[in-house]
Every structure is written in structure tokens, then in C-alpha cells.
């Protein structure tokens with residue numbers, strides 16, 4: 001009777017064991033696999049990030065692990081793009097097995113993104129196993145390191161059908177889809193594509209098995225803590241049978257000494273990387289609690305601006321408690337150590353849809369404790385607002401003076417807000433966001449420190465210090481700015497040329513931006529009654545973009561009748 005066995009796992013982040021059972025760890029996975037009789041090891045994506053170790057090693061610690069446990073084939077997950085396509089391609093060169101991505105095309109090359117394979121046939125026990133790798137549009141279009149305009153997503157059902165057919169004609173005895181997408185999408189795949197025998201998925205971290213239309217969908221947990229051990233046999237009618245066993249890698253499972261040693265070596269390597277330079281800051285960064293918890297600082301602007309561009313949101317709010325360094329960072333070399341001093345935690349972000357009214361409520365909450373040095377004080381990007389500290393809590397922010405993307409806020413309109421999971425969950429009394437629809441989930445967003453690292457990388461590329469082979473990198477421009485860029489030569493009909501022209505225009509705009517010299521630009525300002533009246537008058541008389549005016553300057557510019565010039569000048573001072 002024809003038979004073989006599969007080990008399937010997905011979404012692994014930490015190679016070292018965790019403190020709670022099942023404690024897992026790469027060495028336990030390896031031991032378990034070696035105790036089996038030559039199984040086909042398949043992986044469903046998300047391995048390079050996020051983890052504390054990945055801040056230093058950018059996922060390179062995972063390559064010897066995946067090779068060591070004998071992975072035969074894998075599909076990409078969203079987090080495998082966290083450090084960009086160039087980096088991913090570099091790491092792939094060292095893996096000993098093929099990576100699949102069957103339904104995403106890179107418009108710059110007309111090839112599968114990151115030069116992945118579309119399908120693969122491997123042989124086990126004389127059985128030809130056909131494999132494809134399918135992903136969902138939701139995360140492909142929200143990758144921080146790729147402009148969604150630069151890739152073409154194909155429907156996974158259509159691709160699945162085509163590839164299954166082509167695998168059969170190549171002689172595949174069985175067809176397996178490795179996927180990295182949410183349950184409803186895997187279910188649709190099972191419902192609509194008859195020719196796939198089993199779906200081995202990732203992206204969801206809970207261990208779960210369902211049978212839809214006679215096809216099993218298997219998600220094998222997360223983080224080297226769980227796996228599926230599947231025994232596959234063919235019955236008398238020629239139909240494949242799957243005996244699926246969930247395995248928990250708890251402390252009773254032994255560790256493979258070879259992988260254990262490798263894990264220890266990687267942990268030691270982390271210490272050495274602390275002093276790696278990310279870039280040269282042209283200015284000091286102000287992270288003092290006395291400043292960042294009471295006013296806008298250039299460190300707050302630096303980080304929130306980066307997040308805004310990485311997530312293509314309309315605005316960003318971070319609680320200033322996110323910034324932990326409580327010091328001035330001198331100009332000059334900025335190292336990983338500095339980044340970790342400022343952002344020691346892996347902060348999960350997400351993009352939610354909220355109304356103008358909710359944003360104003362959030363800003364009110366943010367300034368409600370002023371002048372106490374409270375961590376809820378907001379640092380923002382894509383937004384400009386003022387507050388009157390003499391007023392009672394909850395009445396300090398005049399919505400009439402709040403701007404989003406240089407437009408006065410519309411309280412009824414909805415906006416895309418990028419923030420931390422912490423705030424979206426209502427911590428620090430940001431309770432107004434609790435029921436907001438989630439546009440990009442935490443699982444689909446990179447962490448804050450990854451975005452900051454990528455920003456430094458993009459600057460190195462723009463300065464000509466680093467090559468960008470793939471043409472994909474995290475942008476320095478927010479979505480609104482990119483949309484503003486009018487591409488004059490867009491009439492070119494060929495899509496590769498169109499993409500190149502658009503990229504060049506964005507590059508030209510990026511290169512004009514001052515690099516690594518964040519400033520305080522007046523996005524958070526204070527006013528009193530007198531200044532408030534003048535500001536409202538100015539707002540009504542014309543569009544004022546910047547409102548951070550000192551009283552005497554405001555009066556003189558108002559009197560002089562030369563408001564535009566006066567205002568711009570004051571802001572730059």
C-alpha cells in the first residue's frame with residue numbers, strides 16, 4: 001500500500017524555548033523529526049521575524065534551523081518580507097530547499113516575487129508529491145517593504161486550480177497546497193478547488209484541523225511549540241487517507257544537541273551585534289521623559305513618521321510611554337543598542353478605521369494629564385493639533401484646529417489610524433478605539449523597531465551606500481505624498497515601464513527629503529484664549545497649514561498682512 005508521512009509546522013519566531021509549556025524550541029522540533037521515519041517536512045511561512053533575536057540577526061538564525069530539521073519545501077509568509085525583498089533573497093540563497101509563491105508576480109521582473117517557485121514535485125517512498133504555495137491579497141498589499149503597485153496578486157482559487165492541473169499532468173500522485181492566509185480564505189480554497197488533496201496552512205497560530213468538502217485544512221500551531229504529524233495512505237479505491245496527529249513539543253521531548261548548540265551560538269552572537277551601526281543621525285534626538293511626555297519631540301516625530309509611511313495610514317498616534325530611553329541621543333552614529341534603548345519591546349502595531357470624533361477624543365485623552373509626565377501623552381504623525389492646558393480635562397483640544405494630512409478634521413469622516421495594539425485595546429484610557437474595525441491586523445503589520453531599522457536601510461540605499469537589487473524597499477514617503485506625485489510619462493502602455501517610471505518619480509521625491517535629521521515642526525502646539533481667537537480667525541481667513549506660533553510672532557505677522565511668509569518662517573525657526 002502506498003504511504004508516506006508529513007511533518008508540518010508554520011509561523012515560528014523564537015528558536016529558543018519559551019518559559020511556559022509547551023516550551024518548544026527549534027532543538028525539540030529537530031529531535032522529534034529525527035525520531036520519525038524519514039518524513040516529508042513542510043513549512044507554511046513566517047520565520048524571519050518578529051523576535052528579539054531578529055532585531056539583531058534579521059532572521060538569519062533561522063536558515064541553519066530550517067536546513068537542519070530537513071525542510072523539503074516552504075511557502076512565504078508576510079513576516080518573511082519584514083526586512084525587504086533583497087534581504088529575503090540573500091537568505092534564500094542559503095536554504096537547501098525550494099520556496100514557493102504561486103500567485104504573486106513582481107511587476108519589476110514579471111517573475112514570482114523574490115524569484116520563488118510556482119510549483120514543485122518531490123518524491124517520497126516512490127510517490128510523486130505536487131506542491132504549490134498560495135497566499136492571500138490582504139497581507140500582500142499591506143507589506144511595509146513593497147509598494148502594492150509593484151506586485152500583481154492572482155486569485156488563489158484560480159491559481160490553485162491551474163497549478164493542480166499542471167502538477168497532475170507532470171505525474172503528481174498527490175497535490176498539496178501550502179498556504180499562508182486566514183481561515184476563511186483556506187475554506188474558500190477547499191470549497192472551490194477539487195483537485196487539491198490537502199491544505200497545510202499558516203498565518204493563524206491556533207492549532208486547528210477542519211474538513212471542508214472532504215478536504216482537510218490543517219494549521220499546526222506556532223513557534224516550534226506544536227506540529228502536525230500526518231500519515232498518508234492510499235485506500236483500495238485509490239483515494240488518499242490522512243491520519244493527522246497534533247504533537248505538542250513540551251519539556252518531555254528531548255532536544256537535538258546539534259540544533260541546541262546552534263541556538264546557544266546565535267544567542268551569543270546577539271551580544272556582539274549590539275554596536276552595529278544603523279546610520280548617522282544629523283541631529284540630537286530628544287527622548288527625555290520631561291519633554292516627550294509633555295510636548296512634541298523630534299524623536300517622537302522621527303518614529304511616528306516612519307510608521308506612517310510604512311503602513312500607508314492617514315495618521316499615527318503612539319503613547320509617549322512607548323519611548324523608554326529618557327535621554328538625549330547625541331548626533332552621529334546610531335546603533336542597534338540605541339534603538340533597543342528607545343524601543344526595548346516588540347511593539348505590535350495595527351491600522352484601524354476610526355472617525356474624526358474618535359481621534360479628537362484620543363487627543364483629549366492624550367493631553368488630559370498634562371503637565372504630569374504621563375506615558376499617555378501622544379506623539380503623532382500625519383496630524384496637527386493644539387491644546388489649552390488651562391482648560392479642564394476633556395475640554396483642552398478644539399476640534400476646529402485639528403488637522404489630518406493638512407486638512408481640517410471632519411468629525412464624521414473615517415480615517416486610517418496606525419497605532420499600537422496597546423492603545424487600540426484601550427490602555428492608558430484610550431478606550432474610544434475599542435470597537436473600531438481593524439484594517440490591517442497586528443499579524444500583518446511589522447513591529448515598530450523593524451520599521452525603524454528598515455528606514456535606516458532605505459536611507460543607506462538613497463545615499464548610495466547600499467545597493468537595492470530588487471527595487472523594493474520601505475518608502476520614505478507616506479501614501480498621500482505618493483499619490484500626489486504625478487507621473488507625467490504614465491502613457492507608456494507596458495506595465496514594467498509604468499512601474500519603473502512611477503518608482504523613479506518616488507525616488508526623486510525621496511532623495512529630496514532631508515535624511516536622518518528629524519525636526520520639531522509644530523504638529524503639537526499649545527494656546528491660550530487670546531491665541532485661540534487669533535488662530536480661529538486665521539483659519540477662517542485662509543488655509544493655515546501650521547499653527548505653532550508664539551504669541552508675539554503671531555500678532556506681528558497678523559498685523560503685517562504678510563501671513564504666509566511670516567508663518568512659514570516662524571515654523572522653520
Ligand SMILES: [Zn+2]
Pocket residue numbers: 011045046077078079180202203204443
Ligand atoms: Zn503570517
